Amino acid sequence: MSLSSPILSKPVLEDLPYVEAVLNYLTPMAEKPVNYTYEPPPGVPRQNGVYEAHNLPIRNARPIARDLSLDREGFAYAAHHSNVRNFYDDSEIQRVYYPEAEQLLKEVTGATQVVIFDHTLRNAQRLQQGESQIKEPVKRVHNDFTAKSGYTRALLELAARGIDNTDELLQQRFAVINIWRAIAQPVQESPLAVCDAQSIAPKDLVAGDLVYRDRVGETYAITYNPAHRWFYFPQLQPNEALFIKCFDSAEDGRARFAAHTAFEDPTSPPDAPPRESIELRALVFYAD
Numbered sequence: 001m002s003l004s005s006p007i008l009s010k011p012v013l014e015d016l017p018y019v020e021a022v023l024n025y026l027t028p029m030a031e032k033p034v035n036y037t038y039e040p041p042p043g044v045p046r047q048n049g050v051y052e053a054h055n056l057p058i059r060n061a062r063p064i065a066r067d068l069s070l071d072r073e074g075f076a077y078a079a080h081h082s083n084v085r086n087f088y089d090d091s092e093i094q095r096v097y098y099p100e101a102e103q104l105l106k107e108v109t110g111a112t113q114v115v116i117f118d119h120t121l122r123n124a125q126r127l128q129q130g131e132s133q134i135k136e137p138v139k140r141v142h143n144d145f146t147a148k149s150g151y152t153r154a155l156l157e158l159a160a161r162g163i164d165n166t167d168e169l170l171q172q173r174f175a176v177i178n179i180w181r182a183i184a185q186p187v188q189e190s191p192l193a194v195c196d197a198q199s200i201a202p203k204d205l206v207a208g209d210l211v212y213r214d215r216v217g218e219t220y221a222i223t224y225n226p227a228h229r230w231f232y233f234p235q236l237q238p239n240e241a242l243f244i245k246c247f248d249s250a251e252d253g254r255a256r257f258a259a260h261t262a263f264e265d266p267t268s269p270p271d272a273p274p275r276e277s278i279e280l281r282a283l284v285f286y287a288d
Contacts (some may be wrong), residue, residue, distance in 0.1 A: 007068075008229060016059040017060045018057040021265060022054065022263065023054055023056050024051040024139055024261065025054055025140075026050075026052075026223050027049070027223075029048075029049060032209060040211070054224055056230055058193050060231070065233070069255075070108070070243055072254075073258070074195075074245040075194045075197075075242065075260075076242075077233060077240065077241070077243070080241040082100055093278075101280050109284050111284040111286055112285055112287045115285075116280060117153075117281060119278055119279065121183070121277070121278050122135050122137050122275065122278075122279070123274055124190075124275070137262035139261060139262045141259050141261045142221055142222060142259065143220040143222070144178060144219055144246040145220075145247040146220050146247075147256075148207070149217055150176055150247030150248075152218075154169075156215075173288075174248075174284060174286065175247060175249065175284045175286075176245075176282070176284070177243055177244070177245060177246065177281070177284050178279050179279065179282070180241070180277060180278075181236070181240065181242065182236050182276065183276050183278050184273075185238075186237050187236045189268050189274055190263070191234070192242065192260055192262055193262070194232065194242070194259075194260045195259040196228075196231065197245065197256065197259075199228050201225055203223075205222065205257065206220060206222070206223060208221050228259075232263075244258050246258070246281070
């Protein structure tokens with residue numbers, strides 16, 4: 001289906017079941033947003049942005065899952081079984097899951113080369129118990145890369161791997177794709193909502209610094225726009241994968257940035273187990 005004929009017409013949207021939930025958007029600000037990934041020096045706030053809550057419909061994307069496109073809506077879905085037995089074993093992730101994900105991304109995107117460079121585990125309970133390498137769900141609307149940092153991160157990761165034809169790779173079309181999945185039970189608490197990239201205006205994207213101990217990255221915070229269309233996959237299972245376009249070098253009408261956020265699902269049971277998930281980020285290179 002062409003990029004110019006979106007499936008998410010008004011009748012389709014109106015027919016999809018939905019929940020109403022709070023999503024947290026950046027309040028417009030004069031200075032550049034800054035967010036530290038660690039406890040900053042005394043007197044420096046962890047983040048300088050202020051977020052405002054908006055109660056919005058988040059539609060069930062399962063009825064349209066087969067029609068979604070990374071190049072049109074900026075997110076997609078696939079059933080996928082992983083042979084990983086323990087996602088909390090970093091060596092097993094890199095030994096088993098990385099090759100699985102590389103093959104899956106080639107099949108889903110048609111890419112000629114895939115470079116997986118990062119993954120994050122999220123489990124609020126384990127974080128509270130002191131497992132510092134694990135993070136909690138992010139409950140603010142954001143996108144992992146910007147028009148600038150998509151290139152800078154790609155250059156950094158390719159150079160770190162000693163890939164010789166870096167300049168050639170970065171001159172052809174490439175994207176940063178996030179593969180998101182549950183790693184234990186079906187997701188009930190803090191599910192992930194994804195915004196249709198077609199509904200995001202350039203003015204909604206606010207570049208901000210993401211400060212690490214050894215470098216400074218750049219991500220997009222998102223300001224509120226009533227045109228935004230939000231979706232989720234209820235009860236996402238461990239044998240399902242969600243793909244999110246975080247960056248695309250093409251500027252020809254394809255989706256480039258699909259904002260996303262965790263949210264509190266009002267239909268989630270009060271005793272639902274904490275969300276356990278993994279997101280894996282990869283550079284995806286296309287043939288010219």
